[in-house]
Amino acid sequence: MVPVPYRDILTALRRLWWLPLLTLFLGGLAGYAFSAASTPLYTSSMQLFVSTTEARTATDFVQGSQFSQERVASYAQLLMGEELASRVNENLGLDMEPAVLAGKITATPVPSTVLIDVEVTDTSGSRARDIAGQLGSDFIEMVRVLETTPGASAPVRVTVVEGPSFHTAPSFPNTRRNIALGMALGLPLGLGLVVARTRLDRSVRDPETVGDLAGAPVIGMIMQDPVLDKQHVFDRTSTSPAAEGYRRLTTNLQFIDVDEPPRTIMISSAIPGEGKTTLTLNLAIALAEAGRQVAVVEADLRRPRVTRYLGMVSGVGLTNVLAGTAELNEVLQDYGDGSLSILAAGPLPPNPSQLLSSTQMKSLMEELATKNDFVLVDAPPVLPVADATSLAVFTDGVLLSVRYGFTRKDLVRRTAAALEQVGAKTLGVVLNVVPPRAEVSSGYGYRYDPGSTARAARHRWRRERTGTAPE
Known part of the structure; x- marks a missing residue:
């Protein structure tokens, strides 16, 4: 494909300067329209800490920390499972399928730590907070039951160390970001259209x-x-x-x-x-x-x-x-x-x-x-x-x-x-x-300036009519 000379592109930009501006505006408008048409979602977050219950010496602490880190990945999967979602659904009296509720939960282990970041996303901010709170309580109970063996206490304890949070502003959509993204995509699109039009234009202009x-x-x-x-x-x-x-x-x-x-x-x-x-x-x-x-x-x-x-x-x-x-x-x-x-x-x-x-x-x-x-x-x-x-x-x-x-x-x-x-x-x-x-x-x-030509015509008409020169 033969490249378009930069001089032709600059000439086309001077002639079609409005096209990149139009796509810039339309991109921002598309971002705003997408945000306006999207259902607002609210996110409530909390953080869980996993620790061992039996640690008396330094060696016990090291071993317990390694044990907790090994458990964290499994616990993240449990947090997003349908079993725990079913318990939360029942305790809160929600009329929601466990699979649907589980899809609203995201659990992410923090690397090299015993922390788990949990987020609950819902169309209602208060309901997202309630689900997150109940989720923490039910998960702590689930871990206690799972980790307890007959005749011994659970070696692992889960604690809610932060949250659940409550936000009045939706986490999705981010209107400003969408508008900026639309404009960022619209501007190069307009420039691309100018280049394409220059490449495809076979008419005489020079x-x-x-x-x-x-x-x-x-x-x-x-x-x-x-x-x-x-x-x-x-x-x-x-x-x-x-x-x-x-x-x-x-x-x-x-x-x-x-x-x-x-x-x-x-x-x-x-x-x-x-x-x-x-x-x-x-x-x-x-x-x-x-x-x-x-x-x-x-x-x-x-x-x-x-x-x-x-x-x-x-x-x-x-x-x-x-x-x-x-x-x-x-x-x-x-x-x-x-x-x-x-x-x-x-x-x-x-x-x-x-x-x-x-x-x-x-x-x-x-x-x-x-x-x-x-x-x-x-x-x-x-x-x-x-x-x-x-x-x-x-x-x-x-x-x-x-x-x-x-x-x-x-x-x-x-x-x-x-x-x-x-x-x-x-x-x-x-x-x-x-x-x-x-x-x-x-x-x-x-x-030439069309306005000056029109003014000159009006002056000539005034001279012919009045016989006087314009000021």
Whole structure:
């Protein structure tokens, strides 16, 4: 099993710091719940001393001590036997089976001594004390009878030297100990889950890893923005981190190859749901904002989204031009001030791959390139269908949208291999939908305070309404 690098574990801990805390809390809660659900048990303890009755000389004392130590182990077994339990049960008038009562008694010889520690555990503290007291009395009598021989006194005497004790607090469960034990088990469990999740997580989170897998640099990082989730395009006056990310991407894109900058760019992803269409539209808006003439081609002929996101007509477009039923200038739609034009998908055909790989498509791309500074093609995902790889050869390069924490590493590798197989050039990778609190955002200067952004928006609204600057 390949070990997880410490750097990845530390990164995961910063991202999943709440998981060990959660298991720590749940462990303590489980310990408390166990204590609350357990029946309280009370323990009464006492100590018995075993001695010989006939000892006059030092030798007698030594021999008597050895004799008593030999008896102690046997006496401990008698204390936990059913015979003695039956006597205690009868004398106390308990309605309890002797075996059950015997199970409540624990007798332990103290090593190298003539002492026996006895504990009685019961659901009632006072009953445990009564059982222990009666147990001592009945055991003393039992020993006297067992050790007495005809015509002689018993050579051994048992004396209760301590107890029986009485405790108002239960000996079981120990709530504090159980809570501490639960927390002690919960914390490493949470840490283990973090490590396991790190080991099992195959999604892309690191720009360097993405670049290595795709064989192209990460040229942009787009922050997650709830406005884009709903509207899909940012306002040209927006200063949100996502909008600034698209503007930075515009600058980086123009400097990919200074001698021969790419003009026709296919934008795609490994699988659906990685934000490629949103990336296409907002990159086009940012380029138009920078004074460039841009055309967007809705070439995803299976699940077109461009016109729907922009609220434009989708009835005629690319497929009509490729089929020869319409001219390009008849189906182009302007968006905004005219520096951005949209070529909708048109009617969805039964053979998208054949249309996108046709000579008509190649001619169309060349025509659009002569009339625009940039042509952005919103293509289908690379892996599910062959449409994107067929279309990629007609463009100057491919821009891959990779969604942070969503796209798997193996999918990025397979996408790069598929593009390389047809000779397409991967211009770069855009790490998309990056959470504002992600570790990588700080390294790229994207981390921001959502509260400050909200306050800035309120200040702008106040200025527009009152015409005054905020304090």
